[in-house]
Amino acid sequence: GQNIDQPTEMTATEGAIVQINCTYQTSGFNGLFWYQQHAGEAPTFLSYNVLDGLEEKGRFSSFLSRSKGYSYLLLKELQMKDSASYLCAVSAYSGAGSYQLTFGKGTKLSVIP
Amino acid sequence: KAGVTQTPRYLIKTRGQQVTLSCSPISGHRSVSWYQQTPGQGLQFLFEYFSETQRNKGNFPGRFSGRQFSNSRSEMNVSTLELGDSALYLCASSGTPTSDTGELFFGEGSRLTVL
Numbered sequence: 001g002q003n004i005d006q007p008t009e010m011t012a013t014e015g016a017i018v019q020i021n022c023t024y025q026t027s028g029f030n031g032l033f034w035y036q037q038h039a040g041e042a043p044t045f046l047s048y049n050v051l052d053g054l055e056e057k058g059r060f061s062s063f064l065s066r067s068k069g070y071s072y073l074l075l076k077e078l079q080m081k082d083s084a085s086y087l088c089a090v091s092a093y094s095g096a097g098s099y100q101l102t103f104g105k106g107t108k109l110s111v112i113p
Numbered sequence: 114k115a116g117v118t119q120t121p122r123y124l125i126k127t128r129g130q131q132v133t134l135s136c137s138p139i140s141g142h143r144s145v146s147w148y149q150q151t152p153g154q155g156l157q158f159l160f161e162y163f164s165e166t167q168r169n170k171g172n173f174p175g176r177f178s179g180r181q182f183s184n185s186r187s188e189m190n191v192s193t194l195e196l197g198d199s200a201l202y203l204c205a206s207s208g209t210p211t212s213d214t215g216e217l218f219f220g221e222g223s224r225l226t227v228l
Binding site: 033043087089094098101102103104106 | 117171217218220
């Protein structure tokens with residue numbers, strides 16, 4: 001099975017930088033994803049890391065260390081609209097030539113003025 | 114292009130009943146995954162279909178079942194409903210099986226309440 005841990009809640013100030021961590025334990029690792037989910041809405045894809053290092057996309061960056069089973073999502077220049085839940089998800093080999101995506105429970109980020 | 118469409122959006126059932134939820138993926142997408150989302154457990158994987166074949170199944174009892182049609186539309190069924198089945202059921206489609214980039218496009222979900 002897989003074990004994915006991320007903080008339940010975080011609070012940060014508008015304009016600041018926040019880092020949301022995710023640790024995982026799995027075999028057959030195939031990639032790590034971050035999704036954003038605003039309250040009452042569907043999750044939307046933010047980033048994908050399969051190799052170690054940092055992937056930058058505008059104000060959002062995602063980092064992966066496969067040896068440590070660790071990833072983080074970095075949000076810069078926080079805006080009020082960034083208040084949402086951030087879901088870490090790990091793809092891993094599940095047998096018979098297929099892969100399964102497993103989500104963490106999500107981190108609820110509140111951005112305050 | 115149109116996104117993932119799920120119907121119905123809201124429904125209320127009583128214990129012991131059964132329910133069928135429908136999902137129409139993005140046009141051209143052949144992979145459909147289903148997830149159950151609850152406040153305590155987050156998003157939990159139910160099953161994935163690709164080209165009408167179930168590729169993966171999560172750790173849910175046999176009361177939860179699904180299928181995919183030749184046009185890639187998918188349905189999931191829950192029989193003998195229990196109070197604990199109350200949740201948001203999310204469908205997601207992908208252009209390829211999740212072994213690739215894994216980017217999923219989610220529908221708005223079907224919110225099931227079991228009384």
